[in-house]
Amino acid sequence: MFNNFPLWPERASSLAPGVDALYIFLVILSGFMSVLIFAFVLFFAAKYRRRPGVLAEQIEGSNALELTWSIIPMFVFLAIFVWGAALYYKMRTPPRDATEVYVVAKQWMWKFEHAEGQREINELHVPVGQNVKMIMTSQDVIHSFFVPAFRVKQDVLPGRYTITWFKATKPGTYHLFCAEYCGSQHSGMIGWIDVMEPAQYQAWLSGGTAIPAAQAGQQLFASLGCVTCHRADTQGRGPNLVGVAGKPVLLEDGRTVTADDEYIRESILNPGAKIVAGFKPIMPTFQGMVTEEQLNELVAYVKSLNQTPLNQIPKPTSVTQNNSAPSGAPQMQVQ
Amino acid sequence: MSDSEVAVHNPALRHHFAEVEQQRNASSLGMWLFLVTEVMFFGGMFCAYLVYRTAHFGDFAAASSTLDLKLGTINTAVLILSSLTVVMAVWAAQTGKQKALVMYLLLTIVLGLAFLGVKGVEYAEKFEKHHVPGPTFHFAGAIPGHPDHPADPRHAEMFFSLYFVMTGMHAVHMIIGIGLFAFLAFKASRGAYTPAYFTPIENAGLYWHFVDIIWIYLFPLLYLIDRHK
Amino acid sequence: MSEHISSPRLYVGIWLSLMVLTVVTVVAAQIDLGAFNTIVALTIASLKAVLVVLFFMHVKYAHERMIKPVIAAALFFLFLLLALSMADFATRLWI
């Protein structure tokens, strides 16, 4: 019915129906409340319009009524809150099996890097039916990753990671917008999400000669000298990084934090912020020595160390550590 | 004081008030409301400080321990003394001691200037040590208690940014206060204030005490926390 | 209007207490009390602030009734600002 005049964008992710359901509920609820109120107003206005000789009747008010119309809306509001919160919780906790895409936003483009190494600009190919987690950061100002068809949006901030995820359910090409005002070409910072059938997607993937992110990261890990301290045994001056990602880490000051993407990123840029228990704060900062992309690759590599290894990555020797994939609720920290 | 008879003729009573009591209450309520806005004004900075201090506790401690504790303490004492002189000025006004009033006001100004002078010395030291945020900033301290753990200079720079903003805003308030007292001292020497009318002295006093209280918090927050070795 | 006039002796007494508290806080800062250092420093500061407000700012004897509620309101909203902001920053590390 609304083909030429749609009231909502395409529903192309697993999250979309849930969001629309709440939205439609709210439309109906507000529609009902508005109509109710307008009806009363118009009815009273007509019925009690001024007539000669008829005086208004003075009414004090009614505590019972007041209570009714405070408490009932309050419960309605609570219900809306719970519903909205449930959706939000889902949006902000990526499933564990999600494939990861690193996103770097800058004025005014989107740069993507797949775990398999494919890089894209302003266009992102994803397979249908697969959970995809976006690990995003910005090189300059705040941007916002917005795909209306997926009903996802997340601001992308400089200096840290933010995370969002989606599972596309319908092949097609969808708008990608930058939703946070970011300067002159804010409205030009748009792109496409290409959702493909898995087979097609595989074909697309094998089209390029990309180096997987983790592998690129491994090369960096060697060339930047990380390996000199982080060795695959316990002899290094730094902690063995195998099996670190996604696990809780005990810090020197007694706190325990989860080694999520943000933590690994911070460890590289700002090693002094959180010292691992039992180690000296000798790790130099790599701030300014690595680009955002390289940083992403390093993080991908560190995380790959306890995944079932990607096909091409040679398994680091003496690794017995295993598989439960890194995950984690998105979490942020003041950098 | 028997004001009720005076009220009608009191030259200080402005036309739109019915009585002196009303006018006095209005002006002190107004002054307190103004101080509320000041609380919130500094509150924004305290909020920033709280957030970053908890996030980068060690780095901030490192930066904090480069501040000159001796000068900070002296300044605290100076400011507290000036609060005493102000309250004495109000007392002098209340009891109609005009000479004492002028004297206390002048004393307050001197103490205020002394505070600013010491602050100036401290600022100058920051410039020498390149502890002023900006392109020339340089910081190489270690986190207190962890001598081999260098503090992150970026966070130290944030500490000094906050240090300058907070003490700077405080100093601006002091300068305004000093100006105010200079004006009041001049008027007082002309006999403008009597036990029946000294609202300006009272309100300026409130302002000064408020500025003092801000410092009472700034001092421990900036200078003292995690100071020990 | 019944004006309350405090005696200079009271003022000097308050001033002396403030000075003593200043010395105490500076000394306490040199001793390692762990997290308590912060608490001690801020408690002493608050104590000093209360003295100033009550006696130097005459709130104890204020003739204007609204002053106490006004101060309470300021503190309450300041608390809201700090607490609700920290509700974000402090929970970012949570899982």
Added chain:
Amino acid sequence: MATTAVTPERANYLNAEYGVKSWLLTVDHKRIALLYLLSVTLFFFLGGFFALLIRLELLTPAGDLMQADTYNKVFTMHGIIMVFFFLIPVVPAVLGNFLMPIMIGAKDLAFPRINLLSWYLYVIGGLLILHCMLTGGVDTGWTFYPPFSTSFSNTKVVEAGLAVFVSGFSSILTGLNFIVTVHRMRAPGMTWDRLPLFVWANYATSIVMILGTPVVAITIVLVALERTLHLGIFDPKLGGDPLLFQHLFWFYSHPAVYIMILPSMGVISELITCFSRKRVFGYKFVALSSVAIAVLGFLVWAHHMFVAGMSLYAGLIFSFLSFFVAVPSAIKVFNWTATLYKGSISFTTPMLYAFGFLGLFTMGGLTGLFLAALGVDVHVTDTYFIVAHFHYIMVGGVLMGYLGGMHFWWPKISGRMYPEFWGKLSALIVFLGFNLTFFPQFILGYMGMPRRYWQYPPEFQILNVLSTAGASVLAVGYLLPMIYFVWSMRYGKPAPDNPWNAAGLEWMTSSPPPTYNFDETPVVTWEAYNYEELNKKEEVPVER
């Protein structure tokens, strides 16, 4: 009908003195209100002019009318002017200033000179923003988010910030003045439960002004210092957190939306009671809900930051709290509706505006619930859905309330009646034009069109064209009252002291009032909205 009264006018605040100086140095709250009226109106038309530019640009998907940078400056100036230089001062500083002292039976505000100072601060702020606009403008959006505003924008951020800072102090002083006035200047017998609801509303507004504005002031100072002196407080390069800015900014700017709506709500209470000839239903609840909104308004600010990168938990907390602030608003809407019940309702221009307010505020408020609901906000935040939401409340609600109030009190302010027919016509035009402009934007937003877009994908065009068409209708609707108000100052019928037979002390003094409002300080022995007695006296039917 267009004959001017020849009878010598009674002494009033308008003819008490003449000359530019008598206006620029006045300490009479009524004259200051008129100064505000003039300056605020100028800014409204300036802001409206920018709105028209926005709408024209968005007529077509391509960015063809102006450069991208120009567009960014245009919507920024539109936002800054409309928020800080129009909507925040408009009702309190014009109607509030004029009426608050009269309504409580005082001769003036507690601090007349500070009142004048507020106006001057407003003007200085206004001149600064004009200067900023003429020498290059600013392109950060009215929200000034760093690090864009601190490190990337190369426009006049500092100057715009300064303008907002200065005008902020104007609003702080107004709030301070109101609070002291309400506490200390009430006429004998004017107890708290006899205060007109407009006074309650402005009182609540003042609380917000005093507590919120200083925070945004210091925040803007921090941005300016970061830009000029390279202090690093929000700078992510130093490990600073741009979200801290957003917290501080919204700590003020969310409550600020209640600075805008509360006084208008107060106006609506006055209009509805008068034109249904009734005491308000549930006086206590309507009065206290204003204060409740003011206080609860401080608990919800981070609902503007659900996707900004806050912690999940903060999102939950702020969403939860956001719903609570809707409860007192609901109470008000229901009580107004109930007030109509068994009234004796007449459809004068002010009442038409009040009806418009009821409808549009309800819709705007209800869409606020969509935004407070986390799951939906993620999708619609930073889209045109937001734009529609806030225009429904700010233009549909506040502006409607303001215009209603202007018509209602115009006879008191100017001593002349406005032409009723044209009044009704303009109310109708505004209502229709408004819905045509902003309703399509809800759909546009849910469809995914982001805000602050200079160009957009072609599939959004139809709705944008509708919106632009509506805006031109709206322009007519706003120009009309402008014209006939000015016209009526000379040619309008002289107004009686109480043309509506309304309750309230302002109607017991002459139109226009004398310089000190009352020849004799009134002693109040009746509740607000004592329409029972007034109705008995009523025989003169209201001009229809």
